[in-house]
Amino acid sequence: MRxxxxxxxxxxxxxxxxxxxxxxxxxxxxxxxxxxxxxxxxHLFHNLIPAMLPGDIMGHESMGEVVEVGAAAKAKxxxxxxxxxxxxxxxxxxxxxxxxxxxxxxxxxxKGNLGDKAFGHRTAGLFGxxxxxxxYPGGQAEYLRVPFADTTHIKVPDGIxxxxxxxxxxxxxxxxxxxxxxxxxxxxxxxVWGCGPVGQMTIRSAILLGAEQIIAIDHLPERLSMAAAAxxxxxxxxxxxxxxxxxxxxxxxxxxxxxxxxxxxxxxxxGQPDTLLDRAKQMVMLENDRPHVLREMIxxxxxxxxxxxIGVYTGLADKIPMGQSMNKGLTFRMAQAHVPxxxxxxxxxxxxxxxxxxxxxxxxxxLSDGPEMYRTFRDKADSCIKVMLKP
Amino acid sequence: MPITNTTQIARSKGDPRIVRxxxxxxxxxxxxxxALGWFSIGLGLTELxxxxxxARTLGLESKEGLIRAYGARExxxxxxxxxxxxxxxxxxxxxxxxxxxxxxxxxxxxxxAKRDNAAIAFALVIGVTLLDLVAFAEVKASHGRERGTQRDxxxxxxxxxxxxxxxxxxxRDFDTPPDYRAEGSVADAVPATAP
Ligand SMILES: NC(=O)c1ccc[n+]([C@@H]2O[C@H](COP(=O)([O-])OP(=O)(O)OC[C@H]3O[C@@H](n4cnc5c(N)ncnc54)[C@H](O)[C@@H]3O)[C@@H](O)[C@H]2O)c1
Ligand SMILES: [Zn+2]
Ligand SMILES: [Zn+2]
Numbered sequence: 001m002r003x004x005x006x007x008x009x010x011x012x013x014x015x016x017x018x019x020x021x022x023x024x025x026x027x028x029x030x031x032x033x034x035x036x037x038x039x040x041x042x043h044l045f046h047n048l049i050p051a052m053l054p055g056d057i058m059g060h061e062s063m064g065e066v067v068e069v070g071a072a073a074k075a076k077x078x079x080x081x082x083x084x085x086x087x088x089x090x091x092x093x094x095x096x097x098x099x100x101x102x103x104x105x106x107x108x109x110x111k112g113n114l115g116d117k118a119f120g121h122r123t124a125g126l127f128g129x130x131x132x133x134x135x136y137p138g139g140q141a142e143y144l145r146v147p148f149a150d151t152t153h154i155k156v157p158d159g160i161x162x163x164x165x166x167x168x169x170x171x172x173x174x175x176x177x178x179x180x181x182x183x184x185x186x187x188x189x190x191x192v193w194g195c196g197p198v199g200q201m202t203i204r205s206a207i208l209l210g211a212e213q214i215i216a217i218d219h220l221p222e223r224l225s226m227a228a229a230a231x232x233x234x235x236x237x238x239x240x241x242x243x244x245x246x247x248x249x250x251x252x253x254x255x256x257x258x259x260x261x262x263x264x265x266x267x268x269x270x271g272q273p274d275t276l277l278d279r280a281k282q283m284v285m286l287e288n289d290r291p292h293v294l295r296e297m298i299x300x301x302x303x304x305x306x307x308x309x310i311g312v313y314t315g316l317a318d319k320i321p322m323g324q325s326m327n328k329g330l331t332f333r334m335a336q337a338h339v340p341x342x343x344x345x346x347x348x349x350x351x352x353x354x355x356x357x358x359x360x361x362x363x364x365x366x367l368s369d370g371p372e373m374y375r376t377f378r379d380k381a382d383s384c385i386k387v388m389l390k391p
Numbered sequence: 392m393p394i395t396n397t398t399q400i401a402r403s404k405g406d407p408r409i410v411r412x413x414x415x416x417x418x419x420x421x422x423x424x425x426a427l428g429w430f431s432i433g434l435g436l437t438e439l440x441x442x443x444x445x446a447r448t449l450g451l452e453s454k455e456g457l458i459r460a461y462g463a464r465e466x467x468x469x470x471x472x473x474x475x476x477x478x479x480x481x482x483x484x485x486x487x488x489x490x491x492x493x494x495x496x497x498x499x500x501x502x503x504a505k506r507d508n509a510a511i512a513f514a515l516v517i518g519v520t521l522l523d524l525v526a527f528a529e530v531k532a533s534h535g536r537e538r539g540t541q542r543d544x545x546x547x548x549x550x551x552x553x554x555x556x557x558x559x560x561x562x563r564d565f566d567t568p569p570d571y572r573a574e575g576s577v578a579d580a581v582p583a584t585a586p
Pocket of ligand 3: 090091092093094095096097098104105106107108
């Protein structure tokens with residue numbers, strides 16, 4: 001089959017690879033009908049998480065049709081079922097799964113020892129996302145082996161386009177969890193840093209959850225225009241002072257809730273000199289992440305407010321103002337999304353026309369154009385926001 | 392150092408294996424930049440470790456310290472050249488090329504016995520400078536945000552009922568789960584006392 005394969009930093013190729021096979025009774029094989037490139041894939045494209053092996057298949061946002069089912073998954077899945085595959089792999093039985101913390105499943109990381117070493121304790125297996133989380137081949141491919149398939153799928157009805165359903169795999173529940181983590185209340189002002197696909201879904205989720213005012217921060221005009229389309233007030237951090245504008249828009253009190261949908265790779269620019277220093281340190285391996293957004297959120301947030309982090313951080317980050325956080329009594333919440341915890345509810349909201357996640361797609365191309373699309377998405381060229389790939 | 396090198400992690404047995412490789416996302420200019428980055432490392436290490444040899448070869452005997460400093464400079468510009476931010480590295484390489492040429496031109500003075508060597512080195516640096524300029528221009532062009540069209544998405548709300556009518560729609564049937572609550576007031580928290 002064809003698949004997008006990681007060969008090294010900035011080196012992704014559409015290779016021919018051997019087809020996946022059922023390896024365990026709980027496995028299923030999916031024929032992928034649609035998949036997508038995620039901001040998280042860019043961290044791997046940039047080799048920020050140095051736990052990839054050349055030959056690893058990328059991708060953790062995919063959907064398709066079940067073509068083969070292991071004996072133990074037959075009660076839940078059958079050939080021909082239409083499914084979206086969450087980026088988290090979950091057993092459904094361990095203590096974390098029982099609590100709904102699916103991205104923390106204790107059993108599905110088949111390289112758990114590596115996870116234990118890196119994080120202190122292992123977290124869930126993830127598709128196409130380094131050997132720290134199991135080294136599972138990803139779904140930017142024609143076929144995907146889904147381990148623990150009886151609990152790692154979202155069944156979706158026929159009659160709704162892939163475009164509307166695909167993002168149940170990641171960015172829709174991720175944006176939703178970013179908003180839920182902030183415990184949004186009617187009357188809240190919610191500031192969202194980053195208007196990439198995750199930020200866009202977060203903004204829509206915050207609206208559905210009743211936020212009174214949403215402030216969206218980015219520097220790319222086309223992304224800000226998409227944020228404004230959902231009613232957000234926008235701040236362009238390259239031409240305006242984020243802190244001043246946030247104070248202006250909140251009567252000097254600061255937003256109640258601050259959401260980081262940027263993560264590790266904050267834009268490096270002269271106007272934000274800390275990002276230059278972080279970038280330099282990152283190059284010589286003195287720091288893994290560029291936490292500019294974290295610093296800004298902590299400073300801007302109203303005392304007693306909530307900091308919700310959904311952008312991915314990869315390792316060590318310097319100069320996090322713990323003094324401000326402590327004295328302002330801020331609550332921090334963060335996680336990889338616990339995808340299936342939210343997807344039944346979100347599927348219903350799609351069917352009910354409360355949200356149509358397809359708005360975010362700007363590029364739809366054949367899988368073989370994937371390598372080129374990684375560059376376009378990374379460079380934010382051609383007004384690219386979300387790339388959907390068709391195997 | 393990749394964790395995968397130090398932990399002997401290997402691909403799991405059943406996973407798909409490459410049969411035939413396809414074209415890469417790396418462009419020609421990316422590869423040229425990489426080659427120049429590695430060249431910087433090679434040259435930088437030589438300048439740091441054998442400045443005396445270089446000085447003698449070029450007739451620049453008094454400039455050993457300077458050559459060593461240039462070695463450090465080469466290594467410093469190799470880091471960004473090999474990183475995702477190639478234009479920064481290539482720009483600093485170009486600035487370095489200018490310094491190298493200035494220093495070498497002093498070795499082209501008529502009295503220098505090693506003038507021929509210096510002339511060869513000068514020509515080589517001119518060649519490398521041209522490569523740096525080409526790489527810089529091409530990397531800038533192939534990774535520019537300017538590629539393609541500038542679009543406006545102000546008609547893409549993603550909320551079929553419109554932003555105003557959608558506000559709070561989910562509150563009808565969704566409450567923040569208890570394990571995600573952060574809000575509340577003292578009135579909720581303090582148990583009512585009997586009068
Ligand atoms: N927690 C999860 O489960 C989960 C799931 C998916 C993605 N993510 C993460 O979410 C993040 C965003 O993903 P995406 O797909 O939207 O990526 P993206 O790269 O398309 O979007 C990031 C956006 O942040 C903007 N940005 C950069 N610096 C900024 C700053 N200082 N202030 C404001 N905005 C800034 C960029 O211009 C860009 O538009 C990534 O870190 C990704 O790894 C997390
Ligand atoms: Zn993702
Ligand atoms: Zn589990």
